[in-house]
Amino acid sequence: MSLAVQIARQGGIEEMKLVDVAVGEPGPGEVRIRHRAIGLNYIDVYQRSGVYTLPTPLTLGMEGAGVIEAVGAGVTHLKAGDRAAYASNPPGSYSEVRVLPALAVCRLPDAIDFDTGAAMMLKGLTVQYLLRRTLPAEGLQPGDFVLWHAAAGGVGLIACQWAKALGYRLIATAGSEQKCALALANGAQHAINYRAENFAERVRDITGGAGVKVVYDSVGKDTWEGSLQCLRPFGLMVTFGNASGPVPPFAPAILAPKCLYVTRATLFAHIATRERCQAMADDLFQAVGGGQVKIHIDQRFALTDVQAAHRALEARQTTGCSILTL
Numbered sequence: 001m002s003l004a005v006q007i008a009r010q011g012g013i014e015e016m017k018l019v020d021v022a023v024g025e026p027g028p029g030e031v032r033i034r035h036r037a038i039g040l041n042y043i044d045v046y047q048r049s050g051v052y053t054l055p056t057p058l059t060l061g062m063e064g065a066g067v068i069e070a071v072g073a074g075v076t077h078l079k080a081g082d083r084a085a086y087a088s089n090p091p092g093s094y095s096e097v098r099v100l101p102a103l104a105v106c107r108l109p110d111a112i113d114f115d116t117g118a119a120m121m122l123k124g125l126t127v128q129y130l131l132r133r134t135l136p137a138e139g140l141q142p143g144d145f146v147l148w149h150a151a152a153g154g155v156g157l158i159a160c161q162w163a164k165a166l167g168y169r170l171i172a173t174a175g176s177e178q179k180c181a182l183a184l185a186n187g188a189q190h191a192i193n194y195r196a197e198n199f200a201e202r203v204r205d206i207t208g209g210a211g212v213k214v215v216y217d218s219v220g221k222d223t224w225e226g227s228l229q230c231l232r233p234f235g236l237m238v239t240f241g242n243a244s245g246p247v248p249p250f251a252p253a254i255l256a257p258k259c260l261y262v263t264r265a266t267l268f269a270h271i272a273t274r275e276r277c278q279a280m281a282d283d284l285f286q287a288v289g290g291g292q293v294k295i296h297i298d299q300r301f302a303l304t305d306v307q308a309a310h311r312a313l314e315a316r317q318t319t320g321c322s323i324l325t326l
């Protein structure tokens with residue numbers, strides 16, 4: 001049996017309930033993992049509230065770290081006793097023990113502790129595929145401007161550091177002066193409080209009127225139009241989240257004046273094969289192990305206090321990463 005946080009139907013924070021669930025043996029291609037820490041992500045809010053429709057009852061959570069207890073037939077990259085971490089579908093990491101597909105579960109290097117492993121996989125692999133694999137047609141070169149919204153959050157603080165390591169001039173947006181200071185301290189070259197200032201005007205000034213080559217936008221509805229204004233001709237609009245609500249339908253013709261490109265990116269398309277997932281994880285482990293990227297765990301909540309965790313995340317009260325502890 002395992003303690004788990006389940007919802008019987010999608011809805012508000014109060015729908016999350018602690019329940020006991022049976023945990024069986026892993027089937028072919030699966031592993032059973034005993035969590036030592038669990039990652040909290042904004043996607044958990046979409047899955048709880050119904051922004052993303054999922055069948056219920058549902059154990060939430062897409063990220064965790066722990067010790068492998070058993071492996072199913074055909075799993076060769078893990079064995080019982082291994083330290084491991086993952087970002088993975090289907091949800092289910094808000095639990096003590098679970099069974100899940102082994103495909104996206106990676107061995108955790110000894111130098112990385114469980115809390116860090118649980119905090120960094122979903123957010124770090126996301127920054128990996130965005131900065132390394134989601135690029136404008138002519139690529140990104142050192143010195144290029146990129147715009148990154150919500151840059152003081154879990155994904156955002158990793159992006160600030162990784163972009164600096166790659167030599168990009170990251171312009172951060174964030175929702176308070178304190179969050180802007182945090183983004184700057186982590187490698188952003190400029191920071192704009194988008195609750196107080198018009199970020200599109202500031203970006204135009206910072207780039208001397210030229211605009212940025214890429215916008216990485218996880219805020220969605222509230223920033224969509226301003227983000228398009230920030231792009232230079234042939235620029236790439238990467239929309240990868242909906243913290244303020246989904247981007248409404250739009251006419252492709254709005255892209256025409258600047259010949260803009262748009263992609264709606266998701267991590268799970270990138271980590272769909274074991275080989276690519278491991279290659280991306282190795283790149284992330286190197287960035288963290290080598291010190292270019294530090295994982296800031298700014299909030300810790302007990303698994304039993306998960307409602308407080310979601311309340312803080314939705315109220316924009318968190319910075320960096322948050323984990324659930326057991």
Ligand SMILES: NC(=O)c1ccc[n+]([C@@H]2O[C@H](COP(=O)([O-])OP(=O)(O)OC[C@H]3O[C@@H](n4cnc5c(N)ncnc54)[C@H](OP(=O)(O)O)[C@@H]3O)[C@@H](O)[C@H]2O)c1
Nearest residue numbers: 041042150153154155174175218240241243244266267316
């Ligand atoms: N597509 C993918 O592959 C993928 C993968 C991972 C994450 N994501 C997305 O990336 C984003 C960041 O994820 P995260 O887990 O690291 O979360 P996070 O950035 O730590 O938290 C979300 C942040 O969004 C900002 N925000 C702006 N408008 C908001 C609103 N109306 N309500 C709530 N928050 C608002 C807030 O920062 P400010 O106060 O600074 O505005 C808030 O702290 C999320 O949108 C997530 O869905 C996408």
